[in-house]
Amino acid sequence: MEKKSTTGQRREQSLTREQIINAAIQLLDDSGEPGLTFQALSKLLATGPGAIYWHVASKSDLLTAACDAIVTRTLSTTPVEATPEAAISTIAVELFDAIDAHPWVGAALTYAPGQLPMVRIFERLGQQVRALGVPESEAWAAASALLNYILGVACQNAANAKLARVHGLERSRFLEEVSATWSQLDANEYPFTRSAAGQLQGHDDQKDFLAGIDFLVSGIIAAAPR
Amino acid sequence: MEKKSTTGQRREQSLTREQIINAAIQLLDDSGEPGLTFQALSKLLATGPGAIYWHVASKSDLLTAACDAIVTRTLSTTPVEATPEAAISTIAVELFDAIDAHPWVGAALTYAPGQLPMVRIFERLGQQVRALGVPESEAWAAASALLNYILGVACQNAANAKLARVHGLERSRFLEEVSATWSQLDANEYPFTRSAAGQLQGHDDQKDFLAGIDFLVSGIIAAAPR
DNA sequence: ACCTGAACACCGTTCAAGT
DNA sequence: ACCTGAACACCGTTCAAGT
Numbered sequence: 001m002e003k004k005s006t007t008g009q010r011r012e013q014s015l016t017r018e019q020i021i022n023a024a025i026q027l028l029d030d031s032g033e034p035g036l037t038f039q040a041l042s043k044l045l046a047t048g049p050g051a052i053y054w055h056v057a058s059k060s061d062l063l064t065a066a067c068d069a070i071v072t073r074t075l076s077t078t079p080v081e082a083t084p085e086a087a088i089s090t091i092a093v094e095l096f097d098a099i100d101a102h103p104w105v106g107a108a109l110t111y112a113p114g115q116l117p118m119v120r121i122f123e124r125l126g127q128q129v130r131a132l133g134v135p136e137s138e139a140w141a142a143a144s145a146l147l148n149y150i151l152g153v154a155c156q157n158a159a160n161a162k163l164a165r166v167h168g169l170e171r172s173r174f175l176e177e178v179s180a181t182w183s184q185l186d187a188n189e190y191p192f193t194r195s196a197a198g199q200l201q202g203h204d205d206q207k208d209f210l211a212g213i214d215f216l217v218s219g220i221i222a223a224a225p226r
Numbered sequence: 227m228e229k230k231s232t233t234g235q236r237r238e239q240s241l242t243r244e245q246i247i248n249a250a251i252q253l254l255d256d257s258g259e260p261g262l263t264f265q266a267l268s269k270l271l272a273t274g275p276g277a278i279y280w281h282v283a284s285k286s287d288l289l290t291a292a293c294d295a296i297v298t299r300t301l302s303t304t305p306v307e308a309t310p311e312a313a314i315s316t317i318a319v320e321l322f323d324a325i326d327a328h329p330w331v332g333a334a335l336t337y338a339p340g341q342l343p344m345v346r347i348f349e350r351l352g353q354q355v356r357a358l359g360v361p362e363s364e365a366w367a368a369a370s371a372l373l374n375y376i377l378g379v380a381c382q383n384a385a386n387a388k389l390a391r392v393h394g395l396e397r398s399r400f401l402e403e404v405s406a407t408w409s410q411l412d413a414n415e416y417p418f419t420r421s422a423a424g425q426l427q428g429h430d431d432q433k434d435f436l437a438g439i440d441f442l443v444s445g446i447i448a449a450a451p452r
Numbered sequence: 453a454c455c456t457g458a459a460c461a462c463c464g465t466t467c468a469a470g471t
Numbered sequence: 472a473c474c475t476g477a478a479c480a481c482c483g484t485t486c487a488a489g490t
Binding site (some may be wrong): 279 | 482486
């Protein structure tokens with residue numbers, strides 16, 4: 001949230017990694033992953049590509065850092081929930097909303113397996129899984145399942161946003177088209193998808209997402225010795 | 227198809243879409259997504275980039291087609307399982323193994339939301355969800371949850387393979403490094419991940435994957451009126 | 453109908469040179 | 472220490488010209 005006063009020579013103040021990350025987030029929000037270019041970044045920061053490379057190792061490094069900034073921001077609020085189940089839902093919804101607002105985060109998350117952004121999420125989930133009373137030996141599988149499910153939805157979300165952007169459609173028109181395609185599938189080969197076509201347009205992404213979380217949590221609880 | 231005389235210059239036989247897709251799969255298997263280049267493709271097919279564009283709309287089209295070829299191949303075997311639960315597990319494992327063998331499929335799947343490769347998987351899962359006795363109104367959420375979970379694991383798998391390739395490490399060394407990083411995390415902030423670090427190296431990806439499927443299926447069954 | 457290959461418009465990254 | 476901007480190696484895509 002700074003100015004970009006231009007006095008004309010060099011830079012009065014040295015560039016910071018944080019400035020670069022914020023500019024990257026802005027570009028990504030504005031025009032998705034293809035919008036993040038060293039060219040566009042240079043222009044936005046009124047500098048050359050070389051200057052950026054002084055603070056950032058690579059484009060992938062920058063993307064992960066931008067992703068981590070969003071994840072950190074998202075998980076920073078820690079309301080204490082009544083039950084671990086509720087806490088897991090809250091974490092999941094917070095992430096869902098963040099990824100909905102910044103679809104590129106969905107893809108960026110998976111570019112950095114085992115890296116900080118993912119670890120932060122894994123940790124949060126794992127702590128709640130423990131609180132659920134799941135024995136240590138099974139907590140890994142349970143937390144991983146939750147993480148992978150969230151990542152799957154995140155990826156889909158990112159992909160949908162990208163496709164919609166490329167085709168220049170907003171969400172409802174996009175769903176309409178997919179729905180139309182699905183309705184024309186062969187009735188014998190695709191009975192389920194055909195009947196699902198009708199539900200596509202009306203459905204609530206976040207609600208479906210939460211339904212999946214509930215399936216998982218209830219399955220995890222059922223599997224744990226009580 | 228049938229031309230006989232071999233006159234020798236140019237191409238004796240016209241290029242086919244299938245040939246191009248097979249060449250693409252070969253490149254992708256050999257060197258991952260960055261390996262799929264129109265340059266490399268041209269060389270492999272002994273032609274120019276323009277020729278390829280006659281049969282294929284774009285790189286993304288080609289990637290989706292290659293992905294679909296693998297998915298189709300994977301789902302082509304339809305052994306009749308005793309129960310829907312078993313069938314879901316079988317489908318999931320088949321996909322897991324295919325994505326393990328062709329990690330780029332994991333990423334490619336999510337590039338094409340609502341497209342054929344994903345629809346094929348969705349359909350298979352949906353049919354089994356129906357067979358499980360889940361009412362139509364909830365079948366959508368159930369099938370979506372399964373699909374998203376599988377996609378999440380697939381994405382992770384793709385990302386891991388990519389990272390391992392970039393760093394030039396094989397799997398065990400890679401896990402070692404991640405495990406080492408996790409062990410050094412702050413003990414107060416990351417208790418769960420730290421303790422999970424030890425399990426990272428020994429764990430069985432496919433087993434964990436199936437555990438997640440089981441959580442979901444059991445949650446889905448529990449939610450359905452019996 | 454289908455192929456050829458040069459040309460175009462980018463893009464990430466590097467680096468010698470500056471301050 | 473940090474910035475500048477030209478240069479490099481590459482990439483997807485197009486297209487006039489050929490057969």
